[in-house]
Amino acid sequence: MATIYEVSKLAGVSLATISRVINGTGKVSEKTSKKVRDAIRTLDYRPSSAAKSLASNRSDSIGVLVSEFHGPFYGAMMSGIESELRAKGKHGIFAAGHSDEASEKEGIEFLINRSCDALILHVEAVSDAYLIELSKGRVPFVLINRFIPELSDICISLNNDLGGYLSARAMLDSGHTHIAYVSGPFWKNDSSERLQGFRRALEKASVPFDADLLFEGDYHEESGREALLSFSKTHKRFTAVACANDEMASGVYKAARELGLSLPEDLSVIGFDHSIFASYLYPQLSSVNYPIGRMGKMAARLVLRNIYKATIKDIKHEFEPELVSHGSIAQPK
Amino acid sequence: MATIYEVSKLAGVSLATISRVINGTGKVSEKTSKKVRDAIRTLDYRPSSAAKSLASNRSDSIGVLVSEFHGPFYGAMMSGIESELRAKGKHGIFAAGHSDEASEKEGIEFLINRSCDALILHVEAVSDAYLIELSKGRVPFVLINRFIPELSDICISLNNDLGGYLSARAMLDSGHTHIAYVSGPFWKNDSSERLQGFRRALEKASVPFDADLLFEGDYHEESGREALLSFSKTHKRFTAVACANDEMASGVYKAARELGLSLPEDLSVIGFDHSIFASYLYPQLSSVNYPIGRMGKMAARLVLRNIYKATIKDIKHEFEPELVSHGSIAQPK
DNA sequence: GCTAAAAATGTAAGCGCTTTCATTCAGCTA
């Protein structure tokens, strides 16, 4: 492997000049620059990133902690982050936190030890206090899908309240007044905010909220199924179910079929996230769009601006969800 | 940030000894070792990975090229790779190749420049010749989901032929003799192997194969839809459709509904991959299981063994798909 | 207690860059 010394010798210039040409720092005459580029090409020279990191104290790597690698949600997020970073010659180091406190902390620790220049964190289990403490540390980071007032300028979040509101509105607009709600875990911020927005819409429409028609799921499919079965057992009237994510909505579909309900005639359903598979369901699931891909890109851009001083315009911290209508909502009978 | 010098001073031992304690190389008395560990804790010392890489000529990072970040398939693969690597203190640098030759090459180039110790490649568009040439280069790699005879010991592949065979068998066993096939792009190896296995099963059962009932899709949902519409236009009899992946099977579902066919009574369908969303479809999709998560783990282990000399038993190069039956196959009418 | 071998520890030379500061050089001005 050729080193910078060999390039220096072949091009007949000093190390400093080679470095300047490669990194575009400082002034180099066109003539010299060409000699250097030629030498680099001749030797197929590739700078050692380790040496570069050591000398410059930057690794050009950004640690990214997601909850899971699989699933449409994180895939879109990672994809957005990667494309944005790579365009600027940086790269992501991805790790999974599994929505578990110990595991998330370990993931963060791992990434810090990898000497990342910055982190992009999608964490659910660690406390606000922990993150505030972390923000005082050596490694800067950005939070995605989370809002902490004290750290507002490093947060990229979704207006979940609005999302919950939209999902209720969609049902109300179709004439439903008996709407069950399948929530995510109450302890998760996004969950509780969505629920809150949902209730706000009902209140505003003077439609009562029935606590028996609220179920705390875990964002997985099976809990959606359990939710519907549980609602059904109450023998209360409900013509629609709003779910805090698409997977649980899929579970609702399953239970509905078990109960012999036909969709959407007997039951209208709405999801949340607008994941790719929402379209695989039949009838296609109406959902509240979560622009996670764009948010991932934005998180990356925030890092590029804050850490690498890239000139990035339009940084946006809060994103708005939108209703996406498909065939899963009908008028109530 | 504390450096190894400070640890050395505090513990009262030489640099070499610190290094030995940290890396478990060479012998260190328990007494000394404790002093060192205490000093490390006191100073919250974290070795600089850049310095370590520079000095040792290893980066502990493995480049991973996938086609896309999203989608259940790559998610499971990356997940398997990451967990395996992280357990050994290594990490993956993931990049997307988008199934496009230029983009795949650029991704490989990017990862090599990132000074990865090795690569795990899921590439579809680059030629065997290119990979054989690459294997002579400086950076070792492992291929996943691909088999090249000349590189057999660095390939982790699926027996796609068997998969195609199983999918045909499932239909034949249910009594179908008029089976349409939705293939992936013919130029992709996995595609053509699956098709070949499929035809082999038919031949063996003396069931004729009708070229009009073969459609070359692109592995995306919409092409599955197009396929069924196209079969339908031929007015040939077919009671079952086998698809080269689950997404196209989902497209077949959609088209079937457009055509007023009820599933699975009027049409039996089988997919391939057994992606997570196969269960979201209704009726749940029978599929041929692709153990991509396990294969990802195996690729990582192969790297750990070959590059880092980890002692890993049971390296397995070829995986076998299995039939997973759900409600999407019925007897022909 | 003496010696040889084994175990433990230390010394110091890199690894391949970046970056500060110094130096050179060409072009002008007076």
Place this chain on the structure above:
DNA sequence: TAGCTGAATGAAAGCGCTTACATTTTTAGC
């Protein structure tokens, strides 16, 4: 022509580790 200026380039000191080799200490055998 001497002196000045700013642009272009070079010299060299790190950055924080690993590791081959040298040295010291311990252990064991007699």
